[in-house]
Amino acid sequence: METDSVRVESSLWIGNKRYRAFLSGWYFSWTEIDERNREKKTISVPVSEVIGVKEGRVEIQPQKKVEDTDLDFTLFYVKRNSKGKGIRVPWSLGRTQFCCPSRGVRDQWITQLRTALKTHSPSRPHRLLVFINPFGGKKRGKQIFHSLVAPLFELAGISSHVVVTERANQARDYILKKDLTGFDGVICVGGDGMFSELLHGVIGRTQQEAGVSEHDPTVMLQPCDLHIGIIPAGSTDCVCFTTMGINDPVTSTLHIIIGDSQPLDVCSVHYQSTLVRYFVSMVGYGFYGDVLAESERHRWMGPLRYDYSGCMVYLCNRSYPGQVQSALSKERLFPHFNSSSSLYSANVSQYSSELEGEWVTIEGRFKCISLTCMSSSCPRSPKGLSPSAHLADGTADLILVREANPLGFLTYLHRHTNTQDQFDLPFVEVYRVKAVRFSLPPGEGEEEEEEEEEEEEDVLEDPEKLCCSNIAGHSQQHLAERKERGNVAMSRVKRPGFVCGPCCTKPRSVSVWNCDGEILPHTEISCRVHGQLVRLFARGIEDSTKP
Numbered sequence: 001m002e003t004d005s006v007r008v009e010s011s012l013w014i015g016n017k018r019y020r021a022f023l024s025g026w027y028f029s030w031t032e033i034d035e036r037n038r039e040k041k042t043i044s045v046p047v048s049e050v051i052g053v054k055e056g057r058v059e060i061q062p063q064k065k066v067e068d069t070d071l072d073f074t075l076f077y078v079k080r081n082s083k084g085k086g087i088r089v090p091w092s093l094g095r096t097q098f099c100c101p102s103r104g105v106r107d108q109w110i111t112q113l114r115t116a117l118k119t120h121s122p123s124r125p126h127r128l129l130v131f132i133n134p135f136g137g138k139k140r141g142k143q144i145f146h147s148l149v150a151p152l153f154e155l156a157g158i159s160s161h162v163v164v165t166e167r168a169n170q171a172r173d174y175i176l177k178k179d180l181t182g183f184d185g186v187i188c189v190g191g192d193g194m195f196s197e198l199l200h201g202v203i204g205r206t207q208q209e210a211g212v213s214e215h216d217p218t219v220m221l222q223p224c225d226l227h228i229g230i231i232p233a234g235s236t237d238c239v240c241f242t243t244m245g246i247n248d249p250v251t252s253t254l255h256i257i258i259g260d261s262q263p264l265d266v267c268s269v270h271y272q273s274t275l276v277r278y279f280v281s282m283v284g285y286g287f288y289g290d291v292l293a294e295s296e297r298h299r300w301m302g303p304l305r306y307d308y309s310g311c312m313v314y315l316c317n318r319s320y321p322g323q324v325q326s327a328l329s330k331e332r333l334f335p336h337f338n339s340s341s342s343l344y345s346a347n348v349s350q351y352s353s354e355l356e357g358e359w360v361t362i363e364g365r366f367k368c369i370s371l372t373c374m375s376s377s378c379p380r381s382p383k384g385l386s387p388s389a390h391l392a393d394g395t396a397d398l399i400l401v402r403e404a405n406p407l408g409f410l411t412y413l414h415r416h417t418n419t420q421d422q423f424d425l426p427f428v429e430v431y432r433v434k435a436v437r438f439s440l441p442p443g444e445g446e447e448e449e450e451e452e453e454e455e456e457e458d459v460l461e462d463p464e465k466l467c468c469s470n471i472a473g474h475s476q477q478h479l480a481e482r483k484e485r486g487n488v489a490m491s492r493v494k495r496p497g498f499v500c501g502p503c504c505t506k507p508r509s510v511s512v513w514n515c516d517g518e519i520l521p522h523t524e525i526s527c528r529v530h531g532q533l534v535r536l537f538a539r540g541i542e543d544s545t546k547p
């Protein structure tokens with residue numbers, strides 16, 4: 001075996017074929033040598049993508065098997081597969097067993113490869129805190145972790161502390177309150193709701209430690225160092241799909257092991273001067289709010305609840321009045337600025353020193369209003385709500401879908417699932433923004449609504465006052481459900497959040513906000529993008545043309 005400070009080289013065997021193996025700089029490569037000493041195909045693995053080097057002949061899939069021989073070592077690394085269900089190639093665990101001419105050469109290879117790994121991959125995590133939601137998606141979180149993720153962590157020498165959650169918000173509270181010394185990252189095994197718990201925990205903890213008030217809508221939040229990883233096991237897995245291009249537990253695990261780091265924009269939502277929530281994917285009013293409110297009543301359907309509720313809400317064909325004010329970042333995506341529109345300048349001083357671009361007000365009736373910090377793609381919509389939105393550019397895309405006929409709106413929805421441009425429709429406008437404020441028309445304002453609270457109590461006692469009371473058999477059941485919900489985020493939502501399905505005959509003038517899959521308790525909200533506030537164990541979407 002030849003070694004100098006930059007290159008290690010020797011002959012090795014894989015099965016009965018001879019190879020010339022090199023470790024040089026960032027790559028470990030092996031080239032087949034035929035009987036006439038001619039070089040044939042070379043395989044190269046970047047050291048940064050090596051998962052582990054083990055003595056002997058080792059297998060970990062489908063079951064762990066170790067044959068401890070003197071001359072062999074097994075290399076595990078990232079392998080790009082040829083096809084998968086996402087918009088990029090999935091990763092799997094590659095494995096090659098090398099046979100050396102002597103035990104000394106074998107031990108040298110193992111030492112050199114492990115040293116290279118330490119030198120060239122300094123940002124890999126060593127200890128992780130893992131939260132599993134046993135009830136997310138198809139309820140396979142625990143199985144996914146133990147069968148697919150844990151064996152890879154063990155192979156890579158990562159130790160993990162696992163918490164299987166017993167209640168909602170347990171993961172968030174754990175991160176906010178417990179000692180996190182020694183952890184290099186937090187991982188969720190679940191869907192977007194579980195990710196959101198980790199997001200709130202990590203941001204909240206970082207601001208507590210930095211003494212920053214999260215409620216101040218003008219404050220510069222402290223960027224978070226603790227990385228978040230997502231093992232997809234939910235219904236939509238939108239954050240995972242958008243940041244990885246696929247929702248595949250093994251691909252996610254391999255990105256975590258090699259310590260990839262992807263910064264992510266986060267948007268804060270405020271009601272007056274109180275922080276309501278953060279989101280990374282979408283806050284949506286109108287259609288997406290109504291779909292979520294309806295789907296909460298059908299949780300038992302699992303992931304299918306969104307399709308069922310989507311159809312129901314589509315059939316209701318609602319639109320809502322509202323006023324959107326926004327600080328634009330000089331970029332209107334569609335249609336372009338020179339076309340006619342109902343924009344007028346508004347004099348808004350708040351944030352204006354920090355946010356360049358003018359504040360404008362847009363009024364109208366909308367089928368839906370969505371604000372998305374990232375493209376928000378998911379298996380249902382592989383290019384997402386706003387295909388060109390960036391993960392970490394400090395802006396969000398504001399999509400306004402004005403009142404349209406049912407066929408027009410169906411065309412808009414359907415274009416999320418194909419290659420046609422969903423923005424190239426006369427009732428759709430898109431702006432790239434840094435902050436947004438939403439208000440209801442005069443007379444519908446939230447403060448006025450608060451004054452009506454007593455009146456609302458009366459309505460709960462008197463079914464005749466409900467919009468669906470004219471339909472026999474519905475009102476009592478709906479009333480009971482509303483009362484039962486108690487004080488979940490829904491309690492403040494009352495009129496708007498209560499979607500009765502297509503049985504409703506009266507149009508309602510207020511919808512609810514869907515904030516990364518949670519219903520917000522307020523309607524008149526303001527949102528602000530915080531560029532690159534958190535970091536994920538991810539690397540954006542890899543070019544699938546270069547497997």
Ligand SMILES: CCCCCCCCCCCCC/C=C/[C@@H](O)[C@H](CO)NC(=O)CCCCCCCCCCCCCCC
Pocket residue numbers: 192193236237238281282288291292306307310311314376378380381385410413414416417514515516517518
């Ligand atoms: C004709 C086919 C139309 C298909 C239209 C597909 C549009 C899909 C757009 C997906 C946008 C995903 C946005 C991401 C949101 C996540 O942060 C959030 C948290 O997980 N998920 C949801 O709120 C969950 C919300 C999920 C919303 C799903 C909406 C499904 C609509 C189905 C409408 C069918 C109408 C058919 C009429 C006959």
Ligand SMILES: Nc1ncnc2c1ncn2[C@@H]1O[C@H](COP(=O)(O)OP(=O)(O)OP(=O)(O)O)[C@@H](O)[C@H]1O
Pocket residue numbers: 132133134135136137138164165166167168169189190191192193194195197233234235236237238517
């Ligand atoms: N042990 C638990 N019991 C009840 N709820 C839980 C528990 N652990 C977590 N949760 C909550 O369950 C909600 C949904 O979970 P999760 O996001 O994992 O799955 P999902 O809703 O199926 O997927 P998606 O969010 O992708 O649609 C989260 O908001 C989370 O707060």
Ligand SMILES: [Ca+2]
Pocket residue numbers: 265373374389390391392393394395396
């Ligand atoms: Ca962005």
